[in-house]
Amino acid sequence: MNRDHTKSLLVILAVSVSTVLAALPTKAQTGVRSPLANTVLAGYGSTTFSAINNDKFVSNFTASVSPVILYSMGSDFLFETELEFGLSGQVTTTSLEYAQIDYLGFERVVVIAGKFLLPFGVFSERLHPTWINKMPNAPVLYGHAHGGVAEGSLMPVLSDAGVLVRYNLPMNNEWTLDLSGWVSQGPVLVSHDDEGDGHDDEGDGHDDEHAGKTGASVETNSVAEIEIPQIGFGIAFDDNNKNKMLGGRIGFVHGPTFEMYVSGFHAMYDPENFLDLIGGNLAMELRRGPMELRGEAILLKQEIQTENGFEFMNSVGYYLQAARRFKAFEPVVRWGHLLESTIMDEVVRSEKKLLALGLNYWIDATIPIKVMYEIDFDGTDRFMVQWAFGF
Amino acid sequence: MKRITSLLIVMLTLSISGLAYGQDPAEIAEGAKAWAKNCTRCHNARSPMERNDRDWATIAAHMRARANLTKTETRMIVAYLQMMNGTEPAAGARADNDSTQSNIAAVLEAGNANKRTDIRRSAVSSHYR
Numbered sequence: 001m002n003r004d005h006t007k008s009l010l011v012i013l014a015v016s017v018s019t020v021l022a023a024l025p026t027k028a029q030t031g032v033r034s035p036l037a038n039t040v041l042a043g044y045g046s047t048t049f050s051a052i053n054n055d056k057f058v059s060n061f062t063a064s065v066s067p068v069i070l071y072s073m074g075s076d077f078l079f080e081t082e083l084e085f086g087l088s089g090q091v092t093t094t095s096l097e098y099a100q101i102d103y104l105g106f107e108r109v110v111v112i113a114g115k116f117l118l119p120f121g122v123f124s125e126r127l128h129p130t131w132i133n134k135m136p137n138a139p140v141l142y143g144h145a146h147g148g149v150a151e152g153s154l155m156p157v158l159s160d161a162g163v164l165v166r167y168n169l170p171m172n173n174e175w176t177l178d179l180s181g182w183v184s185q186g187p188v189l190v191s192h193d194d195e196g197d198g199h200d201d202e203g204d205g206h207d208d209e210h211a212g213k214t215g216a217s218v219e220t221n222s223v224a225e226i227e228i229p230q231i232g233f234g235i236a237f238d239d240n241n242k243n244k245m246l247g248g249r250i251g252f253v254h255g256p257t258f259e260m261y262v263s264g265f266h267a268m269y270d271p272e273n274f275l276d277l278i279g280g281n282l283a284m285e286l287r288r289g290p291m292e293l294r295g296e297a298i299l300l301k302q303e304i305q306t307e308n309g310f311e312f313m314n315s316v317g318y319y320l321q322a323a324r325r326f327k328a329f330e331p332v333v334r335w336g337h338l339l340e341s342t343i344m345d346e347v348v349r350s351e352k353k354l355l356a357l358g359l360n361y362w363i364d365a366t367i368p369i370k371v372m373y374e375i376d377f378d379g380t381d382r383f384m385v386q387w388a389f390g391f
Numbered sequence: 392m393k394r395i396t397s398l399l400i401v402m403l404t405l406s407i408s409g410l411a412y413g414q415d416p417a418e419i420a421e422g423a424k425a426w427a428k429n430c431t432r433c434h435n436a437r438s439p440m441e442r443n444d445r446d447w448a449t450i451a452a453h454m455r456a457r458a459n460l461t462k463t464e465t466r467m468i469v470a471y472l473q474m475m476n477g478t479e480p481a482a483g484a485r486a487d488n489d490s491t492q493s494n495i496a497a498v499l500e501a502g503n504a505n506k507r508t509d510i511r512r513s514a515v516s517s518h519y520r
Binding site for chain 2: 037038039040042070071072075078080100102104105106107108110112125126127129131132166167168178179180251253255256259285287362365366390
């Protein structure tokens, strides 16, 4: 090797060594706690225009923002929270969507404590953020989804305080079992006095939205002299009974093309621990390139005291949604159906059928403009435009 | 001989700075696969360019808790995202999910993570239009 080579070798070695040294301090910086440095700000916001023509034409603009704050404590703990600020009637509403500590130290198990989105189906937990949901409102099953919802849903987006454990069980290279189980405060009986103003001025579902109540009794509170108690989810922070909600979900995941989830929960909702509330959910998703099909069905059994004793009110609903991307455009069709709710063969809530036709324009992967027309076969059609932003 | 020596020297430099970068190429390749398998399940793929290395570690933990991923999968995805966020896209570039989807395949085909820049180039150009 000649002199030239030795020189260039030395130069290059020097460069290499300094690269290594330059890289080291970032790895070696420990022992300084800086909450801001370990914090990530994320979240989403949206503006929604909604119009209905119910004898008179009613339209309104609304906006909401949901900041997400993540704070990592070492590699094993994560604190995550989402606040939600919205406009409803004459007030600004705030809510704590979730606030949880995740323990991530195990290979296949995640332990979560705090207030979290319940893994009952997938819409509540995964799809309701406005930059993710392909429609400007929630499917007919759910009563809370930023910017509007059809009245008379089965339940709000479910979030509750308690403990959640997840287990990832691989079947083979392709399939994974995604298991979750939780214990939480559970639902409560809502007395008729603490119901907000009880009506929905703009027809956008906001009154139910912020109180977190199921719409199980919105249409009729008393049919054939049967009182149907209203249930509040995720609002029982001084629980009304010692009974907790127990729930779980089994998911069969073949990412990213196929997923199927079966979930269920049980709770008592009255102060005396008599009245059962049972929920079941089947959810499915199919993805092929730019195509996405999904659906979710819920069975809700609410026990009610009648003159003849205890009876179950059964409510069933489902929705199906298909979407396809054509470059930045995405047409979406969603069919939602709540079947008649009955108790002792008596119809206590009439059925509801909604067909929503939408077209989305994706300015960016997290910035859709969604235009939707929703046909209500037994009520008033709705037109919505929503601009959402995930950050 | 001179050529060969220079080549050797360049390779030495690259491998040493590669070590300094602290990423295992095999792990990055696995991370690309795990990313393609999981990160488009619930929402459009988020561009790796969106966040710096530290943010990705935190966000991946967030997604792990949400999607029930394993610790190893999550670590590999983080390695992949941290590698992918290193190249600036052209000015005014925007994430394009369609091409992201179709080019995830290209990224995976590139497969061999030793060709770091190749993967990076093909992936980044596929993320942005």
